[in-house]
Each structure stands twice: as structure tokens, then as C-alpha cells.
Amino acid sequence: MNGDERAVEPTDDRVELGLALLERLEHESLPLPAVVDRIETVTTDPTVTRTILDQAELRGIIDREDGIVRPKSRQYVQFDRDVITKDGEFSCRRCGSGLSTGYFIDLDAGELGPYGSSCIRKVTGRE
Structure with missing residues (x-):
């Protein structure tokens, strides 16, 4: 981390909101840029975006591999x-x-x- 970046707590409201959004993605898989586009509705801070993606993977919300994100939930926004x-x-x-x-x-x-x-x-x- 350089001097301009701050650690983002996983309990940050933006992180929790981003995770909740990723839990409701209505696709079998999405390219990473499409997922980042969705996350940018919560935050445009790259450190928070990275934290959301990392926490989503750690919590079993998504799988990430080779620039493809696969949501694990089938609970979509209705x-x-x-x-x-x-x-x-x-x-x-x-x-x-x-x-x-x-x-x-x-x-x-x-x-x-x-x-x-x-x-x-x-x-x-x-x-």
C-alpha cells in the first residue's frame, strides 16, 4: 500500500452494500469489467472496489478466475x-x-x- 491508499474495513457500509449487490447478480458469469461497473454504483474508490471483490470471494459470494466472475447465489433482484x-x-x-x-x-x-x-x-x- 502506498501512502495515498488507506485500508478499508470489511465492515465499511460501502463494502456491505457492494457485497449485497453482488449476492443478487442475475448472471451465470460476468466479465470483471461488467462487475466493476456495477460496483461503481456503490463506490468509485478503487481500494473499496478491490475490498468488495476480495471479501465477496472470501465469503463465498463469487468465484473469480481469469477475469470472469461467477456469482454463487441465484437470488436475483425482483x-x-x-x-x-x-x-x-x-x-x-x-x-x-x-x-x-x-x-x-x-x-x-x-x-x-x-x-x-x-x-x-x-x-x-x-x-
């Missing part, structure tokens, strides 16, 4: 149960667009969002 909408003034957490309706993923570790209607589909793997 729109009718796990995605809630709220009206208000929001900025999409993924693309930054202004929103009057925000879509939020309700995970055990907390809410993740807001997202716009197309970004929520990308984050949850529907697109």
Missing part, C-alpha cells in the same frame, strides 16, 4: 419485490441524469440508488 420508486428530485447514481422518479434497490445492507428507468435495468442485469 422488480416487484426489491425495487422501489420514490418521487422527488434526484440525480441518477449511475449516469448523473436528473430524475423526478428514482428507482432504488432495497437490499439487506440498505437502499442503493437512485437510478433512472434505463440505468436500473443495467444495474440489475436486465439490459
Whole structure:
């Protein structure tokens, strides 16, 4: 670790939220860049991203090999149960667009969002 990097505790809220998101990936396998794109909805800090991936592997949430990530769970985000909408003034957490309706993923570790209607589909793997 160089002087600019700080250790990230596995109990960091961003880590727990990232792990909860990875537990709900709706793919048999994904390339690592696609997984990092999803994690970037939680954090853009590379140290936290690395911690999320490492902890996901240690906790048995994913398998990683040769740039491919394989989720072990088959519990996907279900729109009718796990995605809630709220009206208000929001900025999409993924693309930054202004929103009057925000879509939020309700995970055990907390809410993740807001997202716009197309970004929520990308984050949850529907697109």
C-alpha cells in the first residue's frame, strides 16, 4: 500500500452494500469489467472496489478466475419485490441524469440508488 491508499474495513457500509449487490447478480458469469461497473454504483474508490471483490470471494459470494466472475447465489433482484420508486428530485447514481422518479434497490445492507428507468435495468442485469 502506498501512502495515498488507506485500508478499508470489511465492515465499511460501502463494502456491505457492494457485497449485497453482488449476492443478487442475475448472471451465470460476468466479465470483471461488467462487475466493476456495477460496483461503481456503490463506490468509485478503487481500494473499496478491490475490498468488495476480495471479501465477496472470501465469503463465498463469487468465484473469480481469469477475469470472469461467477456469482454463487441465484437470488436475483425482483422488480416487484426489491425495487422501489420514490418521487422527488434526484440525480441518477449511475449516469448523473436528473430524475423526478428514482428507482432504488432495497437490499439487506440498505437502499442503493437512485437510478433512472434505463440505468436500473443495467444495474440489475436486465439490459
